[in-house]
Amino acid sequence: MRKILIVGAGQSGLQLALGLQSQGYEVTLMSNRTADEIRAGRVMSTQCMFDTALQHERDLQINFWESQAPRIEGLGVSVAAPGSHEAPEGSQRAIDWVGKLDGYAQSVDQRVKMAGWMETFAQRGGQLVIHGAAVSDLDFFASRYDLTMVSAGKGELVSMFGRDAGRSPYDAPQRALAVAYVHGLGPRPEHPDYDAVRCNLVPGVGELFVMPTYTTSGRADILFWEGIPGGPLDAFQGVKDPEEHLAVTLELMEKFLPWEYARATKVELTDANGTLAGRYAPTVRNPVGRLPSGGLVLGVADVVVANDPITGQGSNSASKCAASYLASIVERGDQPFDGDWMRTAFERYWTTAQHVTKWTNAMLAPPPEHILNLIGAAGQLQPVADRFANGFNDPSDFENFFYDPEKTNAYLASLTG
Known part of the structure; x- marks a missing residue:
């Protein structure tokens, strides 16, 4: 039986551990926190998982919260009109539409899922080691395993993986991030009968994402600001008090996105650990x-x-x-997990990841005219909204x-004939 060590107990590390376990591997998982500490700790992310990713969980039969989490059936885009936040009514939307998902998405608070x-x-029967790992710890442990994987995306261990400059156009954070988990948010009046993620864009300022989720206290919603650094949404540095964090979140909604603020006037935090703020530079590293x-x-995921x-x-x-690496590991059989294999396993994952990186980096930049036209056309052409x-x-x-x-032009012409 081949022995595998995974350091880091997030989405990728745990999914890999459970997948390898189901295939008969002897897996050791290192986490710097216990399940109870994770469950009682601070929110970690704004996860919204779409159909393909959810299917990976179903395939491993670890989709434990699927019946409880809200079914997200749409994804909507609203764009504030130029200068609308300065107008007295302040609610002008240049663009406002919602596309329907072919398969529903879901969000489960990672505190619930990872615990x-x-x-x-x-x-x-997995070997769970509760211990924060440094490079020296890995050096001690790695020789005892056939394969060691690092899926802890923050801290000292990441420094072992050098930045891939050719795949990393940015060397500084492109957004200041601020998250609040809330109860009491009303429905969007455009679709009161189904849930959708709402993407609200304020050109030159930033974005607000609103997504239904399932948390430690049941159904909730996530309010997630992405602010251009140095701009008016970059307002959360030094905010330590959760209630102050929520107050700033709502003030910015009232100023820039009054149509979202209108359904948020009665919200309260899900819990005292329901806020998060920070920033990081988007980076691709050598695997x-x-x-x-x-x-x-071998480096995993983020x-x-x-x-x-x-x-x-x-x-x-x-x-x-995690799904890609699982397939690569199983296919390797009894052959060594050497450096060439590691690079090949990563490049197999990169065939899908490259599209995510290209799209994400494009969305961080000011949109060119043809993309503005495309997003605008989605308001008149439902197939465009659905495809987006x-x-x-x-x-x-x-x-x-x-x-x-x-x-883009050929696609739009094919729809308008």
Whole structure:
């Protein structure tokens, strides 16, 4: 039985651990927190998982919360009209539409999911080590395993994986991030009968994403600001008090997006740990890390491909990376997990991840005219809205109609005839 060490108990690390466990591997998982500490801790993300990623969980039979989490059936885009936040009524939308998803999406608070998966891993006989790992720890442990993988996307361990400059156009954070989990949000009046993720764009300022979720206290919604650094939405640095964080969130909604603020006047935080703020530079890294003793480790998910959350792909990418690596490991049989194999396993994952990175980096930049035309046309042409929405599940489709003005124009012409 081959022995595998996974460091980091997030979406990718736990999904991989449970997948390998189901295939008969002897898996050790290192986490710096217990399941109870995760469940009682601070929110970690704004995960919204689309159909392909959800299917990876179904395939492993670890979709424990599927019946409880809201079914997200649409994805809507609203764009504030130029100068609308300065007008007295302040509610002008230049663009406002919703696309329907072919398969529903879901969001489960990672505190709920990671704690539950960790307990399941241990119950199924997995070796769970609660210990914060440094490079020196890995150096000590790695020789005892056939393969060591690092899926902890923050901290010292990431420094083992060098930045891939050719795949990383940005070297600084492109957005300041601020998250609040709330109860009491009303429905969007355009679709009161079904749930949708709402993407609200304020040109030159930033974005607000609103998504239904399932948290420790049941159904909730996530209010997620992405502010251009140095701009009016970059207002959360130094805010430590959760209630102050929520107050700032709502003030900015009232000023820039009054149509979203209108349904948020009665919200309250889900819990005292329901807020999060920070920023990081989107980065692609080399997948193979070398330990001081010469041993090699493989980077997983956002250790090697960390995109800005503007396209909601983090947990989706983590799930897809785990599924891809699982297939590569099983297919390897008894052959060694050497550096060449590690690079090949990563490049296999990169065939899908590259589309996420290209799309995300495009969405961080000011949109060119043909993309503005495309997003505008979605308000009149439902097939455009639906196709854009389903691109969140399969970002490779954007190659066919999004980046190239000629392809965009040809696509729109095919619909308008």
